[in-house]
Amino acid sequence: MKQNLLYALVVVLVTVLQGNAQNDTIVLKNNNTIVGTMKEMNNGVLTIETDYSKDDFRIKWLHVKKVKSMQLFLINLSNGRRFNGSIKMSEEQPNEVLLVNEDETLTVKVDEIVYFKEVESDFISRVDAEVSVGFNFTKLNNLAQLTINSKISYTGSKWFFNGGYNRVSSSQDNVESTIRTDATLGSRYFLKKDWFALASANFLSNDEQKLKLRTAIQGGIGKYIIHSNKMYLASGGGLAWNNERYTDADINNRNSLEAFVSVEANLFDFDDFDLYTHVTGYPSLTESGRFRTDLNVTAKYDLPFNLFIKLGLTYNYDNKPVEGASTNDYVFQATFGWDTD
Incomplete structure (x- = not known):
């Protein structure tokens, strides 16, 4: 009985940890895929943290073909608008991105995003x-x-x-x-x-x-x-x-x-x-x-x-x-x- 209870607790803990792990999927224009956590896009460069690399990946944002992420980001657009929400590449238009939060969904071009960073980032980051x-x-x-x-x-x-x-x-x-x-x-x-x-x-x-x-x-x-x-x-x-x-x-x-x-x-x-x-x-x-x-x-x-x-x-x-x-x-x-x- 105790072993079954312990096993159930372990399963629940692993499930919670997996749910909290914010794994983003990034597909590049050459069809290479990177799974990790998008930390920031600034000055046209996307920074990605992965479990399998000691150093973060740095990739030009315009080389990205698709993105799937459930993280919340602070996003700056080229028209001056600031948006808090998640980022997802449009399935219908590869060069378009869906910005989503509880209130609205925006469709913008990839090159219209000039900056984004994790909302949950601490002060130092x-x-x-x-x-x-x-x-x-x-x-x-x-x-x-x-x-x-x-x-x-x-x-x-x-x-x-x-x-x-x-x-x-x-x-x-x-x-x-x-x-x-x-x-x-x-x-x-x-x-x-x-x-x-x-x-x-x-x-x-x-x-x-x-x-x-x-x-x-x-x-x-x-x-x-x-x-x-x-x-x-x-x-x-x-x-x-x-x-x-x-x-x-x-x-x-x-x-x-x-x-x-x-x-x-x-x-x-x-x-x-x-x-x-x-x-x-x-x-x-x-x-x-x-x-x-x-x-x-x-x-x-x-x-x-x-x-x-x-x-x-x-x-x-x-x-x-x-x-x-x-x-x-x-x-x-x-x-x-x-x-x-």
């Missing part, structure tokens, strides 16, 4: 982070340069948060050391039709422009103009409050109200290569004729084991700097790093 370091040394005059570049982001159902830290320091015999540090904190609240509200804080310390600390607090609205599996292009604008303190104690602090207009582009359909560009212009509303520009261009090449090589250019321009300071400053960085993707 929604965080993406990377850090990279570069070091140069020249025997002549003992020139040494150290570069640290890092960023972190979190994607929720309605919110996106990001932060970044970038530092370049240089020392040389008989020359005063120089340091350039910039950091960002930002958030976006997703609205309908690919619109979003934005808020951010930018910080810059720059010896070349005699800035002990520049703090710019921004708020505004933006829109994804292009949002696909190959790239996204977004633009935004609003108001910024700019506070500047200088390394020279004889220079008074400056405060100004500025407008800002920004353009951001990310191209990622180049196998292991990504290209990111972000430029912002700041016409001052309280200082007549003043205009500032911040530019960032980053090229990243992915290596095995989540390693990467990155080349970056950061440029700052101010047509009315304080006396003795340069109107512009730029830094070129080559770093080697690791990310969580």
Whole structure:
């Protein structure tokens, strides 16, 4: 009797575990089939976790022919809509996908899905982070340069948060050391039709422009103009409050109200290569004729084991700097790093 009861309990336990195991079936266009758990599709790449492989599979989303899954996902469409539900390939039209939840069923093209991730994912799994370091040394005059570049982001159902830290320091015999540090904190609240509200804080310390600390607090609205599996292009604008303190104690602090207009582009359909560009212009509303520009261009090449090589250019321009300071400053960085993707 006890053995029969124990056997029944084991059967029930196995059945429950099998029911909870979220095995997705993915059929590729070459008719290969993968059974596992779809974790995320981002930047046109689908990540699949399987029991029979130590590492996750990474497959281009547009190479997928059919999908069968009962998981719940947070799904972003190219028209800006966000949908919580499951994903299933249409049996009648191979290039169409059915998005299903308790309230409705949507039929969309495969390439209209630009992002999805498990709804049940814990906080850590929604965080993406990377850090990279570069070091140069020249025997002549003992020139040494150290570069640290890092960023972190979190994607929720309605919110996106990001932060970044970038530092370049240089020392040389008989020359005063120089340091350039910039950091960002930002958030976006997703609205309908690919619109979003934005808020951010930018910080810059720059010896070349005699800035002990520049703090710019921004708020505004933006829109994804292009949002696909190959790239996204977004633009935004609003108001910024700019506070500047200088390394020279004889220079008074400056405060100004500025407008800002920004353009951001990310191209990622180049196998292991990504290209990111972000430029912002700041016409001052309280200082007549003043205009500032911040530019960032980053090229990243992915290596095995989540390693990467990155080349970056950061440029700052101010047509009315304080006396003795340069109107512009730029830094070129080559770093080697690791990310969580």
